[in-house]
Amino acid sequence: METITNGVINGKESHSMSDREFFQKMYELIFKEAIEKTTAGKCKVSNFVHPQELKEKLDLAIKDEAMPPENILKLCQQTFDYSVKPGHPRFFNQLFAGQDLYGLAGQWMSDAINPSQYTYEVSPVFTLMELEVMKKLRELCGYKSGDGIFCPGGSIANMYAMNIARYKHCPQIKQQGLYGQARLVLFTSEHSHYSIKKGAAFLGLGTDNIVFVKCDEIGRMMPDHLEKAIIETKHNGGEPFFVVATSGTTVLGAYDRLDAIADICEAHGIWMHVDAAWGGSVLFSAKYRHLMQGVERTNSVTWCQHKMMGVPLQCSAFLVREEESIMHNGHCAAASYLFQKDKFYDMSFDTGDKSIQCSRKVDALKLWIMWKAKGNRGFEAEINQKFENSRHMADLIKKRDNFRLLMEPQCTNVTFWYVPPSLQSIPEGPEFWEKLAKVAPIIKERMMKNGTMMIGYQPLGDHVNFIRMVYANHATTTQDVDWIVDEIERLGHDIVIAD
Numbered sequence: 418m419e420t421i422t423n424g425v426i427n428g429k430e431s432h433s434m435s436d437r438e439f440f441q442k443m444y445e446l447i448f449k450e451a452i453e454k455t456t457a458g459k460c461k462v463s464n465f466v467h468p469q470e471l472k473e474k475l476d477l478a479i480k481d482e483a484m485p486p487e488n489i490l491k492l493c494q495q496t497f498d499y500s501v502k503p504g505h506p507r508f509f510n511q512l513f514a515g516q517d518l519y520g521l522a523g524q525w526m527s528d529a530i531n532p533s534q535y536t537y538e539v540s541p542v543f544t545l546m547e548l549e550v551m552k553k554l555r556e557l558c559g560y561k562s563g564d565g566i567f568c569p570g571g572s573i574a575n576m577y578a579m580n581i582a583r584y585k586h587c588p589q590i591k592q593q594g595l596y597g598q599a600r601l602v603l604f605t606s607e608h609s610h611y612s613i614k615k616g617a618a619f620l621g622l623g624t625d626n627i628v629f630v631k632c633d634e635i636g637r638m639m640p641d642h643l644e645k646a647i648i649e650t651k652h653n654g655g656e657p658f659f660v661v662a663t664s665g666t667t668v669l670g671a672y673d674r675l676d677a678i679a680d681i682c683e684a685h686g687i688w689m690h691v692d693a694a695w696g697g698s699v700l701f702s703a704k705y706r707h708l709m710q711g712v713e714r715t716n717s718v719t720w721c722q723h724k725m726m727g728v729p730l731q732c733s734a735f736l737v738r739e740e741e742s743i744m745h746n747g748h749c750a751a752a753s754y755l756f757q758k759d760k761f762y763d764m765s766f767d768t769g770d771k772s773i774q775c776s777r778k779v780d781a782l783k784l785w786i787m788w789k790a791k792g793n794r795g796f797e798a799e800i801n802q803k804f805e806n807s808r809h810m811a812d813l814i815k816k817r818d819n820f821r822l823l824m825e826p827q828c829t830n831v832t833f834w835y836v837p838p839s840l841q842s843i844p845e846g847p848e849f850w851e852k853l854a855k856v857a858p859i860i861k862e863r864m865m866k867n868g869t870m871m872i873g874y875q876p877l878g879d880h881v882n883f884i885r886m887v888y889a890n891h892a893t894t895t896q897d898v899d900w901i902v903d904e905i906e907r908l909g910h911d912i913v914i915a916d
């Protein structure tokens with residue numbers, strides 16, 4: 418039987434295993450490690466090794482000679498061993514977590530077909546699939562028309578919004594650039610995601626031209642401060658063109674009041690975008706949808722399905738309510754080798770020129786498969802369960818002596834301090850807060866080294882380091898929540914902070 422092999426030197430096979438055998442073994446390894454062990458929680462979440470030591474353990478160097486497949490398999494086993502496992506039921510470090518087997522199957526299938534999504538002729542099924550999925554996502558936002566595209570992450574989706582809003586405000590910028598342009602100013606809350614800063618820098622708007630609007634005590638943008646800032650900007654010769662509200666802020670999970678912000682944007686003729694990268698999935702839930710009341714009045718939405726919906730990375734939709742052509746017009750470059758004008762089929766299905774990319778990975782399939790398998794009702798049940806987990810955790814924390822809740826959860830984020838017994842007798846003053854700030858990093862170090870779970874921490878404004886638990890993993894049960902609280906107690910109870 419003829420085999421096509423890697424590592425072929427001068428027409429002779431340099432190793433014993435065919436590519437197909439290698440692939441079969443790789444499949445078995447992935448199945449055992451990612452599915453039988455990781456998703457079942459039968460391994461550590463992390464196996465932390467410092468960078469220099471890890472470099473020594475792994476044979477990373479690329480050489481002139483081919484490596485035999487047996488050795489590659491060994492290296493792949495090591496890759497599993499030393500990788501953090503976001504698919505583990507006890508990974509809560511980021512706003513994405515867990516492993517959905519339908520999603521993974523979709524991801525694998527996309528990778529196996531290896532298409533690129535620019536023209537209908539190259540990706541017929543995926544073009545139609547993306548259009549269908551985008552339509553359903555827009556419907557959930559209450560948009561009656563518009564367009565949408567999958568982006569490589571929520572940060573890029575926010576940049577899309579910024580660019581399209583700017584194109585709407587002054588279309589000539591596409592050709593003429595920023596030269597001679599009035600000072601364009603954008604507005605977002607002080608708790609918004611840092612991708613807004615990156616976007617403003619990347620698109621040449623300048624981070625000095627972002628107004629960070631004050632938030633209330635639970636992290637929501639204050640609409641009266643927004644309006645005041647818009648008026649002041651105009652007075653000072655700036656041109657307000659873009660407001661970013663957030664539905665589900667990264668740390669606190671706050672939902673800005675979209676209706677109140679939409680009133681202001683409509684009155685001043687400003688594009689309103691909502692960054693719902695994290696919190697957008699409430700749109701599936703009859704119980705929690707009200708958190709995004711007014712979403713149908715926004716001009717565009719960022720919504721990452723790879724976050725709370727558990728679709729494998731990356732799956733981030735950028736949706737616009739505007740006329741369908743705006744994304745195409747704002748981004749097209751009409752390359753004649755791809756988008757020929759004399760094709761034999763309906764070329765309106767060559768959707769790729771609305772993207773800022775050329776080659777574009779297919780992200781629709783994994784979401785489409787999961788959506789088919791769960792239906793709207795399935796996603797709704799999962800989102801509700803995540804909210805219930807956060808409620809359960811907050812209630813539990815309030816009953817435990819050594820825990821202190823920062824605020825009631827608004828999304829599936831639960832933010833709190835663990836106060837070890839050694840700090841309980843210190844009066845609440847500078848010494849207490851200074852010492853408390855050192856507790857969360859120690860708990861984090863211990864959980865990483867134990868490998869039992871992963872949860873993030875951060876300071877925020879006047880609040881010293883606190884733990885941010887996030888429920889994005891649909892494998893997490895209320896029993897797991899009880900276990901997590903006990904585990905934090907176990908990891909932290911003997912902490913003593915020296916003077």
Ligand SMILES: Cc1ncc(COP(=O)(O)O)c(C=O)c1O
Nearest residue numbers: 512570571572610667692694695
């Ligand atoms: C509110 C918000 N917007 C945008 C992003 C960026 O998304 P991504 O990490 O997919 O670029 C995040 C990431 O956590 C986020 O929390």
